Amino acid sequence: MPAVLESLSGMPFDVRFISFDEVLENPAVLDECKVIINVGDAYTAPSGGDYWKNPALSCAIKAFVAKGGGFIGVGEPSACQYQGHYFTLASVLGVDKEVGFSLSTDKYNWEEQAHFITEDRPTRIDFGEGMKNIYALPGTAILKKDGQDVQMAAHDFGKGRSVYISGIPYSFENTRLFYRAVFWAAGEESNLKIWYSENDKIEVNYYPATGKYCVVNNTYEPQDTVIYDGRGTDTKMHLEPNGIYWFDFDKEEQE
Secondary structure, three states: OHHHHHHHHOOOOOOOOOOHHHHHHOHHHHHHOOEEEEEEOOOOOOOOHHHHHOHHHHHHHHHHHHOOOEEEEEEOOOEEEEOOEEEOOHHHHOEEEOOOOOOOOOOOOOOEOOOOOOOOOOOOOOOOOOOOOEEEOOOOEEEEEEOOEEEEEEEEEOOEEEEEEOOOOOOHHHHHHHHHHHHHHOOOHHHOOOOEEOOOOEEEEEEOOOOEEEEEEOOOOOEEEEEEOOOOOEEEEEEOOOOEEEEEOOHHHHO
């Protein structure tokens, strides 16, 4: 949970914390979101625990995704052994956890696939402790696995999309991985390279009220990158250690 919050704190997204009770009271609260994130270990408050035994909750999330929303689950999202599944949202996530009740069911989906989320990431991704015994359902794209433990997967559900990540310790590399996951889940891949740096150690921050943007080197070493402004125009840059570079951006030309 802390690593996800740390990653989100530097991203250009409006983040809202919604309780399970709020969703049960008024499922329409989800209509204000593009992507829902559920993070945590089984039977903990962030993951949800016994809340998932209420069909009104799972139906609200499924309806949100089926209509075109995004869902990202980290760790043991929607975990609550109930009605034949460990993950209540297994049909949305495209993965479930084997806890001994489905050993007699053959599982054939084990091939990793290339994907937008991982296309510029290192071959080895740090999932921390990750999760054991996670398997993919038919039709799910496995992005990374460790033996027969799925570590990351992507899945279409209705008009929407979901991403499963077994664990995501904080790092520059994982922050970029999560950033790409959010864009893919939201169906916004074409807008990824707006106020963007190809080097994940470099931030590009835009301040609309002033019409200015800055490029920040978050390391103690020189860095080279290609940055993209609000029009998607790319520029090569060399940045000194801890360098912060300010630029004007012509808002009227953008409009």
